[in-house]
Amino acid sequence: MTDTLKARISTRRLTKSLALWLIGALTVAMLPLGLISVSQTSKVLHETERLSGVALMDRTQRAAVRTQALIQEAFGAARSVAAANVVFEGGGLSCDAVMARLVKDNPTYLFAGFVEPDGRITCSSDGEHLSLVDQAYFLNLLRDPQPRVDTRFSVPLEGARVVRVSVPVFEEGELQGFVLISMPYAAAYYTLDDGGAEVDLLVFDHEGEFLTAEAATREEGAPPETFEEVLPRNHTLEALAAAGRQSFRGTNRLGETRDFAVVPVIDDRIFVMGSWAPDRNGTVPTTGRALALYFPILMWVAGIVVAYFAVHRLVIRHIKRLQSWMRLYASGHTDFGQARLDHAPHELEVVAEAFRSMTRRLAEQDRALEEDLAEKTILLKEVHHRVKNNLQLITSLMNMQIRNARSAEARRLLKRVQDRVMALAAIHRYLYMARKLSLVRADRLLDDIIRQLVVVSDIGGAEKSVKIATQFSPVEVNPDQSVPLSLLATEAAINAVKYCGTPPEGGQAWITMALQTLEDGRICLSVVNSRSEDPEPDPAAENGALTDSSGMGRQLISSFAAQLDAEFEVHSEPDRYELHVTFAPLGASLEEDEAEPEEEAASGGVSEGT
Incomplete structure (x- = not known):
């Protein structure tokens, strides 16, 4: 068996195995439950994401309350000062004193x-009167005179970072100037309170300018340019301010997934953005969400494993x-009386008992058939034995005649006639002594007949000596073919002896008989005898081995060849005559018969008759 054929058989068995059928059935059965579970899990995850955004927005709103109060207080103070613009007319010490008193009364203010x-x-509260005409900050105030808050480096405070509130002052629709109040950056920073929720907070204005920030994972006072984990990717602060209150899930500038919430604090000008990682602050951790998402798959795998081992324990091992x-029974073992399954289910026990009952019945039937066959074989051999005895009796009577x-x-x-009867007796003697009657070893049968003709029959007469050689290959034929084949060989041998002559080159007359199997499976019997040089050949002898004085030999050989459905050829050469009979065997087996009808002669043996 080739490797390809073995692979195909193995694949066919695998595709038809009970385990695969079980996996397929469970998969189909659990598929609706799995789809429902995935759908519900997906809804739960989406709801969890939405609730995470709502919770973040609420905590962001609460965390920015103090910041909102601080900025609103600064705006209120600036508006109060702006409403009393009479103190600014002409400036002077009275104005500076008012500003200084404002800063003194509120420790949160720097300027x-x-x-x-x-x-x-x-x-000014510090008494210095500087010029801001060249600063971009002042130019932005003139371009858009609106209340605003920003984070700038303070020139009066020598570069210290401050949170500055500015309120324009108008009189009869004409811009009179701006009231400025500056607070330390740390004051605004400490107002951000996440309540222990580990929320990263960021305060910015409607123009996208950064004001202050507080990150749960950063050290206090960290500069704003380091807050990459707080700022969302692909979103600018100006765009977030324009969108107003919102919450969404995205990635920060470090590529991490986070929830973001934007809450307006003061008149849609100041905004607080809160951010946290869903893994750390979500209601369902990432591991839990992944477990919930893949739970149907885990359930399917667990069901397959449990079902497989259960089926293997209850069914597959008993089937094996x-x-x-069954394999032992096919190999010849028939005793299964003590064979038992190990704790098998009732249904399989019924199958096992049915198998044991079947083997018992078949064993009994086989024994009965063997006994019947042995009895019939004995009777048939007895028939051959009696026929052989009768033929020998006829031979003895013919000897008397x-x-x-x-x-x-x-x-x-x-x-x-006696030679022909002896050939028939030889056939029945072989069948009587043979162990197998379905096929006959033609080589042994012919060898027995030729030996008998040489020993018993006075072939050739006393006046000439003939050397007979045989070359018989192991050939088996059907019993129906053994009779015409034996008689044909006997007749051909008798006629060959009768017309055998001394070769022209001299020496002893000879006859060669051969039996062999051809390449196409057919069997060929050849009889060749020497001939003497005869200038005036006898017309009766022109056909060599196929001719006798009465023409009986030729008729018999033709009749026997017709019974074998054989083709025969006759060749006449100057020094020999050849007869070749070719026929197809009815049996296909060439096994050696264990019982020898009599001592087997060596192939190619030579006998002489005188």
Whole structure:
């Protein structure tokens, strides 16, 4: 068996195995439950994500309350000062005193002042009157005179970072200047309170300018440019301010997944953005969400494993045991009376008992058939034995007739008939002694007949000596073919001896008989005899082995060849005659018969008859 064929058989068995059928059935059965579970889990995860955004927005709103109060208080103070603009007329010490008193009364403030439209600080809490005309911050105030809050480096405070609130002052629709109040950056930073929720917070204005921030994973006072984990990717602070209150899930600038919430604090100008990682602060951790998402798959795998081992324990191993019993039965073992399954289910026990009952019945039937066959074989051999005895009796009677015959011609004719009867007796003797009657070893049968003809029959007469050689290959034929084949070989041998002559080159006359199997499976019997050089050949002898004085030999050989459905050829050469008979065997087996009908002669043996 080739490797490809073995692989195909193995694949076919695998595709038809009970385990695969079980996996397929459970998969189909659990598929609706799995789809429902995935759908519900997906809804739960989406709801969890939404609730995470709502919770983040609420905590962001609460965390920015103090910051909102601080900025609103600064705006209120600036508006109060702006409403009393009479103190700014002409500036002077009274204005500086007001600003200084404002800063003194509120420790949160670092600086308070009034900037005129020309950029000059005409009133300040520290008494210095600087010019801001060249600063971009002041130019932005002039371009858009609106209340605003931002984070800037303070020139009066020598570069310290401050949170500055500015409120424009108008009188009769004309810009009079701006009231500025500055607070330390740390004051705004400490107002951010996440309540222990580990929320990263960021305060910015409507123009996207960063004000202050507080990160749960950062050290206090960390500069704003380091807050990459707080800022969302692909979103600018200006765009978030324009969108207003919102919550969403995205990635930060470090590529991490986070929840973001934006809450307006003051008049849609100041915003607080909160951010946290869903893994750390979500209601369902990532591991739990993954477990919930893959739970149907885990349930399917667990069901398959449990079902497989259960089926293997209850069914498959018992089926394999039954399969091994069947193999043993096919190999010849028939005793399964003590064979038992190990704690098998009732249904399989019924199958096992049915198998044991079947083997018992078949064993009994086989024994009965063997007894019947042995009895019939004995009877058939007894028939062959009696036929052989009867034929030998006929041969003995013919011997008496031969001795009492007065003419040589009568003795010769009786002798030929006796040879044919002896050939039939040899067939029945072989069948009586053979162990197998379905096929006959033609080589042994013919060898027995030729030996008998040489020993018993006076072939050739006393006046000439003939050397007979045989070359018989192991050939088996059907019993129906053994009779015409034996008689044909006997007749051909008798005629070959009769017409055998001394070769032209001299020496002893010879006959060669051969039996062999051809390449196409057919069987060929050849009889070749030598001939003497005869300038005036006898017309009766022109056909060599197929001719006798009465024409009986040719008729018999033709009749036997017809019974074998054989083709025969005759060749006449200057030094020999050849007869070749070819026929197809009815049996296909060439096994050696264990019982020898008699001592087997060596192939190619040589016998001489005189």
